[in-house]
Amino acid sequence: MISPKLVEVGRHLNINIITNSEIKTVEGEPGNFTVTLSNHPRYIDPVKCTGCGECAKHCPVTAVNRYNKGLDDRRATFIEYPQAVPLAFGIDTDTCIGCGLCENVCIARAIQYDETERESRVTVGSIILAPGSMGYDPSKLDFWGYGKYANVLTSEEFERILSASGPYFGHLSRPLDREEPKKIAWIQCVGSRDTNRCGNGYCSSVCCMYAIKEAMIAKEHAHGELDCAIFNMDIRSFGKDYEKYYLRAKDKDGVRFLKARIHTITEIPETGDLQVWYIDETGQRQDEIFSMVVLSVGLQIPENVADVARNLGVELNKYRFVETGPFTPVETSRPGIFTCGVFQGPKDIPSSVTEASAAACLAGADLAVSRGMDTPTVQVTEQQDVSGESPRIGVFVCNCGINIGGIVDVPAVQNYSATLPNVVYTDQNLFTCSQDTQDKIKEKIIEHKLNRVVVASCSPKTHEQMFMETLEACGLNRYLFEMANIRNQNSWIHSKTPAIATQKAKDLVRMAVARASTLRPLAEKVISVNKQALVIGGGVAGMNAALGLAKQAFRVFLLEKETELGGLSRKLHHTIEGGDIQAYLKQLVADVRKNELIDVVTGARVTNFSGYKGNFKTDVVAGPANTKLTIEHGVIIVATGANEYIPTEYLYGQDPRVVTQLQLGDRLEEIGVSDLSTVVMIQCVGSRNSTNENCSRICCQNAIKNALIIKKADPAIQVYILYRDIRTYGLMEDYYTEARNLGVIFIRFDETNPPEVKSTPEGLIVSVTDHILRMPLEIQTELLALSAGVTAADTGSLCGIMKFNRNPEGFFIEAHVKLRPVDMPGDGIFLCGTAHAPKLISETIAQAQAAASRATTFLSKSEIKLSAITAKVDTEHCVKCLTCVRSCPFGVPVFNTEKQIIEIDEATCHGCGVCAAICPRRTIQLSFYEDDQLNCKIDALLAGGM
Amino acid sequence: MRLDYPANVKIIRVPCTGKVDVLHLMRAIQRGADGVYVVGCLEGSCHYKEGNLRARERVMHVQQLLQEIGLEGDRVRMYNLSSGEGPTFAAYAREMTEHIKALGPNPLKKWATA
Amino acid sequence: MAEEVIKLGGKKKSYFIDKVKEILPDGGNLNLCLTCGACSSGCPATGLDNMDPRKFLRMAALGMDEEIIKSDWPWMCTMCQRCIYVCPMKIDIPQLVYNARGLRPRDQRPKGILGSCDMALRNESTSAMGISPDDFVFVVQDVLEEVRESQPEFADMEAPIDKEGAEFFLNQNSREPVTEPNELLPLWKILHLVGADWTYGSHGWAGENYCMFLADNDSWEKITRTTVNQANKLGCKIFLNTE
Incomplete structure (x- = not known):
C-alpha cells in the first residue's frame, strides 16, 4: 500500500530525500532556518547504486535482519526492503568484515569504503518533525516470558510473520518449531495504559485495531481451524467504520474477545505451548493453552x-x-x-x-510569499509530428549490470530484435537507466529519426516515467514508448535456466515491438485552474480550511447555511484539556471576518452545480433576501459538520432530569453543581447499536470531561459512568485515570443487558448489574446524562446537487481510508471535520488544515495536465445503448440529450477501461490500451509458438 | 523478490482487469495459447471499485463458451491477490502451469494462425 | 449475595477505602482499578470464599464496608503481592486487605493467629509457640554439643547467644527449636563456614510475628521492638531476618 507513495516521493522534483542523517542544530527564524545535519556514511553511493543487489548476493556475512524483527537474517551489505527509497544499498559496518567482495562485484562502482561522517547544511523556511515511534520492548515484563519463551512474540514480530515478504514468506508458523499454530492469544495494552511497569499511562490508539486485523489475517492464512483470542481491557475501535470491522471479527469470523488481563504466561516445556490463566466474564478463573501468544505492544518515542x-x-x-x-x-x-x-x-x-x-x-x-521561487521545473520541448510516418523503432536492451546480462544472452536478444518488423536501430547498455544512457538514447532518436522506442529492461512501474521523459526531452511524444520487462519478469526468476530466459526475453521484446508499432501520440489535455476555493460549512472545520487557504493567498468563498458562523462548536464550552472553545471560536470568527481573501456567505443554500476539477461553478442562494450568486472555483472543501443525536432512550424527553452531555455541559456552565449529589452517565446512546453500528468516538472523553468538572467542583458528588468500552484513546487516557482517581465509578454493561431507568418523585432510579460483583445495582440520582452519539448533518439536498457520495450513516466518503483521508473521490474535492466522521475539535482543526493543504497542491498550479489514458467514443458508430453509462464505476459517460451522443469527459475519466471492455459495438477505446494495442501483443506472443 | 515461477508464463499489462475483454481471452486461445489467466486485485479492493468482479464474470463466461465448443473451460482462470503478495503470484503461476500441463496442449494449436 | 440489590445514591460518605487511602503513599492507587482482573487470575486465594482481589477492591470502592468486615477472605490472603506485581495501576491491594483485617474486633479474628500473637506477647522470646528464653538457650546448646561431637569437621562451630558486638543478629522461627531442632544446623553451618560473626538474642529471637498477620499493629510493633532492642543492645550491625 505504501509503495506508490514511496515511488511518488522518490520521483518528486521538489522533494530532496536526505537519508541516513540527523539534525544537529537549527538556527534562524521561521521562513529562514539553517539546519545543520550530520550525514552518516552509507559506504555505497546512492546516486551510483542501481539497486541491483549483486553486492548483497556476494556478501559472505550473516547479520540479524532488524527489518524482520530479528526473525531471519540478511547480509552486511543490505537494503531494508525491496521497495525502499532511495533504492540503494548500504553497508552495516557493525558486521562487515571488510573482505572487499562487494567492491569487486559492483559494476556501477558505487562502493566507497572510505566514506566518513560528514556535516552538511540546508536552508529551509519551515520544519516538520515526523520521526515516528518505536514499539515498546516487553522484555522487562518478566511475567509474560517475552525473550524467554520462543512462542511469545510482539505484535511487530507477528506482523512480519504474516507478511509475504517476511521471514516465513507469509506462512503462519511459530518460531519454536515452524509449526502452524492452532490457538493464538493476543494480550492488549502491553507498554500502554500501564503506570506500574512501564510508566506509559497513555493509550497507544492503534493496538486494538491491529490486533483484530492480525487475528483476521491469521485466520485467513491458517490451513485449518484457528482459534484467536484477544485479551483486552477495552476494545477501542473508535475510528471511522472501525466498529464494523470489530463486529465482523467478533460475530462473523469468530475472533474471541475476552475482557481480561493475563497474570502470567507459563511455557509447557514438552510442546512449547503456553498456559495462561484469566478471569472470565462471570468471575471464574479459567486456564487455557495457546500455541502462541502475541503481545500487542504500544507506541513509544525513543x-x-x-x-x-x-x-x-x-x-x-x-x-x-x-x-x-x-x-x-x-x-x-x-x-x-x-x-x-x-x-x-x-x-x-x-x-x-x-x-x-x-x-x-x-x-x-x-x-506562501516565496512559492515557486526555489523549486525546479521541467523544460518542455516542442513535440514533433510523427503522424503519417511509418514506425521507426529503436530497441535498447539493458544488461542491468549482470542482473540481466549475467543470465540472458543480451547480444542475442539485441540481434534478434533487429530482425523484427519496423526496428531500425538496436543497442545494448550496461545500465539503460543511467543519466549518460539517457543522453545516448536522445542522440540515437535524433540520429536515426526514431519515432517509437522500446526499452527491454526492468519494471515500467519504477522506470517508465523516466524513459517517457527522455522521449519528451527530444520532442517525441511520451506515449510512443514501450517496455519489455526482461529482468523482474525474466532474468531474476529464471536465473537457473539461462537458455529459457534468453528465449523468453526474445518473446517479450517481440511483443513490445509489436505493440510499439501500434502506438499513437496522445495529447494530454491541459486545463486551466481557477484559483478560487469554495468551502461548504462555516463551523470550526470550514473556517480553519478557509483561513488555511487564505494564508496560502487564495480567495475563498465560505458558505454557511445558518445566519451565524460557528456550527456545533457554538454549543461547546471547553476541551478536555481545558481549552476555552468559546474564546477560540470568537477569535476564529473574527479572523475569518476580517480576512480580505475570505467571502463569508451566510444563510446560504447551493442550488446548482457543474464543472470538473479546476473549473467548478456553483450557484448559491443566500441571505434573507434570497440573493442569487454564482461562484466559479477550482476546488471544493466540504465541511458540513454533524449534530448530537437526539435520544429516544432512557426517558429522554419524558423526564427533564434526563439530559444529553451537551446539555449537561451547558448546565455545569450556567447553574454549576451546588444542587447535585449524584450524577449518572450512560455511554453509547445512539451509537454501537443496530441502528448505528459505529462508535461516535468523542462521547467517552466528553463524559469524562464533564465528570471531572463535577468532581473538581465538589468531590462529594458521586458520579457513575455506565459504559461498554471506555475509549479515551491516545493521551486522553490520562483523563480517564484522573477521573477514577477522583472517585468516579465506572460500571461496564453489556449491549444485551443495558441499564434501566425509572422515574420516581425522589429521583431517577438507574438499575444496572455491576460487572465485577455480578450483583444488581440501583443508583438513585437527580441527573442522568446520556452520552448521545454523533449523527451526520442533513446533506441530502446538497448531495443531490453536487453528487457527493455518503456512507449509510450519512458521512462523506473519502477517496482512500488510509492514504487519502481528506480527499473525496472526485478530483479537486476535499473533506474535513465531522462531515467526514465524528471527531474532536483538535482533530477537526488538523483535518481542516489538511484539506486546505490538499487544495493548495491543486490551486498552486495555473494549469493541470490530464492523463491521456482515457476512454474515447466513436460517436458515429455508437448505438447509444447506454451500457457504458450504466457500467462506469464513476458515472463519467453521459448521454447528451441535445447532441444525441454519448460523451466521456476526459477530465473526469479514470482510465480503467471498463466501458471499453463492455461496449457491445466496440465503439469505445481506451487510449494507450486500444484493442489492437493489446491484440498485437497476444498475436506476437503466440506467433513464436508456445 | 526474485521468486522462481515457470518461464511459460508471459504477462500482458492492462490498467485494470475490468479492461480485459472476452475477445482478448478468446483470441489467445484461438491463437494457440494453452491457458490464459487473469490476475486482479483482491475482491473488494479494486482500485476502480469493481473491475475485478467484472473480469471474473467474463472469465466465467469464456469458460462456458470454451466448454460449449468442446474445450476445457478451465484453460481460462481468474486469480486475485494484492500487489504485496509476490510469493502468491509465483504460487499461482506454478499452479496454473501444473494445471495446464495436466490438461495437455490446446487442441486448436494445430490450426492456429499467427 | 446475588439476590441482594446494592443501593447507591446521595453524596459520598467516608468509607473504609478512603481511610486506607489516607495512610498509603499515593493512596495506594486504590481508586485506579481498570477491572482487568490480572490480580485475580494470579492470586492464590482467588475463588476461596467466592472472593478474589478484584471483587474485594470493588466492594471497597462501592462502599460495601459491612460485607468487607464480615468476609473471612482477608484472612486467606497470603500477602504474596502477586497482584500488585502485575497490576497496570500498581494498586496496593495487599494493604487494603491488611487493613480490612483490622476492621474486625480483635477477639473475633481467627483463633489460631490470635492465639499465636497472644502467646508471643506473653514471653520475652517473642515466640508464638511460647518457649522461654531459657528453653531456647538449652536447646541451642544441646544441639551444638551434639553436632560438635558427632561431626568432627564442625568441632569448633559456635552458636552464640547474646554475644555482644557480633556483626549479625539472627532470629529464628520457633518451629525449629521446638519440633525439629536439627533443622537449626544448616544455617549455622553456612554461617560457620563463611566465618560470619553472628549471634542469637535470648530475648526476641523468635522471628515469626503473628501479630502482624492479625493486623494488631500495636502488638506487631511491640514484638518487633523487643527483638530490635535486643539487637541494638548487643551492638549488632546487621539484622538477619529469617522469616
Missing part, C-alpha cells in the same frame, strides 16, 4: 528522538510526545517548527496522514 527535539527547543510532554495545544494540533513550542504523526501523540494511519497534510499547510503558509 529517548534519542526526544533528545533531537529538545535540542531544537521543542517542548515535549512527560511521555516524550510533542506538546501541542487543543487548537494548534500540529504546532510545536518553537515557531516555524511543526509536527505530525505519532510524535504528536499516538495515532493510526488515517490520522497521521491527515496531520501530515495539516503540518504541510502551516509549513507552506509561512512560505
Whole structure:
C-alpha cells in the first residue's frame, strides 16, 4: 500500500530525500532556518547504486535482519526492503568484515569504503518533525516470558510473520518449531495504559485495531481451524467504520474477545505451548493453552528522538510526545517548527496522514510569499509530428549490470530484435537507466529519426516515467514508448535456466515491438485552474480550511447555511484539556471576518452545480433576501459538520432530569453543581447499536470531561459512568485515570443487558448489574446524562446537487481510508471535520488544515495536465445503448440529450477501461490500451509458438 | 523478490482487469495459447471499485463458451491477490502451469494462425 | 449475595477505602482499578470464599464496608503481592486487605493467629509457640554439643547467644527449636563456614510475628521492638531476618 507513495516521493522534483542523517542544530527564524545535519556514511553511493543487489548476493556475512524483527537474517551489505527509497544499498559496518567482495562485484562502482561522517547544511523556511515511534520492548515484563519463551512474540514480530515478504514468506508458523499454530492469544495494552511497569499511562490508539486485523489475517492464512483470542481491557475501535470491522471479527469470523488481563504466561516445556490463566466474564478463573501468544505492544518515542527535539527547543510532554495545544494540533513550542504523526501523540494511519497534510499547510503558509521561487521545473520541448510516418523503432536492451546480462544472452536478444518488423536501430547498455544512457538514447532518436522506442529492461512501474521523459526531452511524444520487462519478469526468476530466459526475453521484446508499432501520440489535455476555493460549512472545520487557504493567498468563498458562523462548536464550552472553545471560536470568527481573501456567505443554500476539477461553478442562494450568486472555483472543501443525536432512550424527553452531555455541559456552565449529589452517565446512546453500528468516538472523553468538572467542583458528588468500552484513546487516557482517581465509578454493561431507568418523585432510579460483583445495582440520582452519539448533518439536498457520495450513516466518503483521508473521490474535492466522521475539535482543526493543504497542491498550479489514458467514443458508430453509462464505476459517460451522443469527459475519466471492455459495438477505446494495442501483443506472443 | 515461477508464463499489462475483454481471452486461445489467466486485485479492493468482479464474470463466461465448443473451460482462470503478495503470484503461476500441463496442449494449436 | 440489590445514591460518605487511602503513599492507587482482573487470575486465594482481589477492591470502592468486615477472605490472603506485581495501576491491594483485617474486633479474628500473637506477647522470646528464653538457650546448646561431637569437621562451630558486638543478629522461627531442632544446623553451618560473626538474642529471637498477620499493629510493633532492642543492645550491625 505504501509503495506508490514511496515511488511518488522518490520521483518528486521538489522533494530532496536526505537519508541516513540527523539534525544537529537549527538556527534562524521561521521562513529562514539553517539546519545543520550530520550525514552518516552509507559506504555505497546512492546516486551510483542501481539497486541491483549483486553486492548483497556476494556478501559472505550473516547479520540479524532488524527489518524482520530479528526473525531471519540478511547480509552486511543490505537494503531494508525491496521497495525502499532511495533504492540503494548500504553497508552495516557493525558486521562487515571488510573482505572487499562487494567492491569487486559492483559494476556501477558505487562502493566507497572510505566514506566518513560528514556535516552538511540546508536552508529551509519551515520544519516538520515526523520521526515516528518505536514499539515498546516487553522484555522487562518478566511475567509474560517475552525473550524467554520462543512462542511469545510482539505484535511487530507477528506482523512480519504474516507478511509475504517476511521471514516465513507469509506462512503462519511459530518460531519454536515452524509449526502452524492452532490457538493464538493476543494480550492488549502491553507498554500502554500501564503506570506500574512501564510508566506509559497513555493509550497507544492503534493496538486494538491491529490486533483484530492480525487475528483476521491469521485466520485467513491458517490451513485449518484457528482459534484467536484477544485479551483486552477495552476494545477501542473508535475510528471511522472501525466498529464494523470489530463486529465482523467478533460475530462473523469468530475472533474471541475476552475482557481480561493475563497474570502470567507459563511455557509447557514438552510442546512449547503456553498456559495462561484469566478471569472470565462471570468471575471464574479459567486456564487455557495457546500455541502462541502475541503481545500487542504500544507506541513509544525513543529517548534519542526526544533528545533531537529538545535540542531544537521543542517542548515535549512527560511521555516524550510533542506538546501541542487543543487548537494548534500540529504546532510545536518553537515557531516555524511543526509536527505530525505519532510524535504528536499516538495515532493510526488515517490520522497521521491527515496531520501530515495539516503540518504541510502551516509549513507552506509561512512560505506562501516565496512559492515557486526555489523549486525546479521541467523544460518542455516542442513535440514533433510523427503522424503519417511509418514506425521507426529503436530497441535498447539493458544488461542491468549482470542482473540481466549475467543470465540472458543480451547480444542475442539485441540481434534478434533487429530482425523484427519496423526496428531500425538496436543497442545494448550496461545500465539503460543511467543519466549518460539517457543522453545516448536522445542522440540515437535524433540520429536515426526514431519515432517509437522500446526499452527491454526492468519494471515500467519504477522506470517508465523516466524513459517517457527522455522521449519528451527530444520532442517525441511520451506515449510512443514501450517496455519489455526482461529482468523482474525474466532474468531474476529464471536465473537457473539461462537458455529459457534468453528465449523468453526474445518473446517479450517481440511483443513490445509489436505493440510499439501500434502506438499513437496522445495529447494530454491541459486545463486551466481557477484559483478560487469554495468551502461548504462555516463551523470550526470550514473556517480553519478557509483561513488555511487564505494564508496560502487564495480567495475563498465560505458558505454557511445558518445566519451565524460557528456550527456545533457554538454549543461547546471547553476541551478536555481545558481549552476555552468559546474564546477560540470568537477569535476564529473574527479572523475569518476580517480576512480580505475570505467571502463569508451566510444563510446560504447551493442550488446548482457543474464543472470538473479546476473549473467548478456553483450557484448559491443566500441571505434573507434570497440573493442569487454564482461562484466559479477550482476546488471544493466540504465541511458540513454533524449534530448530537437526539435520544429516544432512557426517558429522554419524558423526564427533564434526563439530559444529553451537551446539555449537561451547558448546565455545569450556567447553574454549576451546588444542587447535585449524584450524577449518572450512560455511554453509547445512539451509537454501537443496530441502528448505528459505529462508535461516535468523542462521547467517552466528553463524559469524562464533564465528570471531572463535577468532581473538581465538589468531590462529594458521586458520579457513575455506565459504559461498554471506555475509549479515551491516545493521551486522553490520562483523563480517564484522573477521573477514577477522583472517585468516579465506572460500571461496564453489556449491549444485551443495558441499564434501566425509572422515574420516581425522589429521583431517577438507574438499575444496572455491576460487572465485577455480578450483583444488581440501583443508583438513585437527580441527573442522568446520556452520552448521545454523533449523527451526520442533513446533506441530502446538497448531495443531490453536487453528487457527493455518503456512507449509510450519512458521512462523506473519502477517496482512500488510509492514504487519502481528506480527499473525496472526485478530483479537486476535499473533506474535513465531522462531515467526514465524528471527531474532536483538535482533530477537526488538523483535518481542516489538511484539506486546505490538499487544495493548495491543486490551486498552486495555473494549469493541470490530464492523463491521456482515457476512454474515447466513436460517436458515429455508437448505438447509444447506454451500457457504458450504466457500467462506469464513476458515472463519467453521459448521454447528451441535445447532441444525441454519448460523451466521456476526459477530465473526469479514470482510465480503467471498463466501458471499453463492455461496449457491445466496440465503439469505445481506451487510449494507450486500444484493442489492437493489446491484440498485437497476444498475436506476437503466440506467433513464436508456445 | 526474485521468486522462481515457470518461464511459460508471459504477462500482458492492462490498467485494470475490468479492461480485459472476452475477445482478448478468446483470441489467445484461438491463437494457440494453452491457458490464459487473469490476475486482479483482491475482491473488494479494486482500485476502480469493481473491475475485478467484472473480469471474473467474463472469465466465467469464456469458460462456458470454451466448454460449449468442446474445450476445457478451465484453460481460462481468474486469480486475485494484492500487489504485496509476490510469493502468491509465483504460487499461482506454478499452479496454473501444473494445471495446464495436466490438461495437455490446446487442441486448436494445430490450426492456429499467427 | 446475588439476590441482594446494592443501593447507591446521595453524596459520598467516608468509607473504609478512603481511610486506607489516607495512610498509603499515593493512596495506594486504590481508586485506579481498570477491572482487568490480572490480580485475580494470579492470586492464590482467588475463588476461596467466592472472593478474589478484584471483587474485594470493588466492594471497597462501592462502599460495601459491612460485607468487607464480615468476609473471612482477608484472612486467606497470603500477602504474596502477586497482584500488585502485575497490576497496570500498581494498586496496593495487599494493604487494603491488611487493613480490612483490622476492621474486625480483635477477639473475633481467627483463633489460631490470635492465639499465636497472644502467646508471643506473653514471653520475652517473642515466640508464638511460647518457649522461654531459657528453653531456647538449652536447646541451642544441646544441639551444638551434639553436632560438635558427632561431626568432627564442625568441632569448633559456635552458636552464640547474646554475644555482644557480633556483626549479625539472627532470629529464628520457633518451629525449629521446638519440633525439629536439627533443622537449626544448616544455617549455622553456612554461617560457620563463611566465618560470619553472628549471634542469637535470648530475648526476641523468635522471628515469626503473628501479630502482624492479625493486623494488631500495636502488638506487631511491640514484638518487633523487643527483638530490635535486643539487637541494638548487643551492638549488632546487621539484622538477619529469617522469616
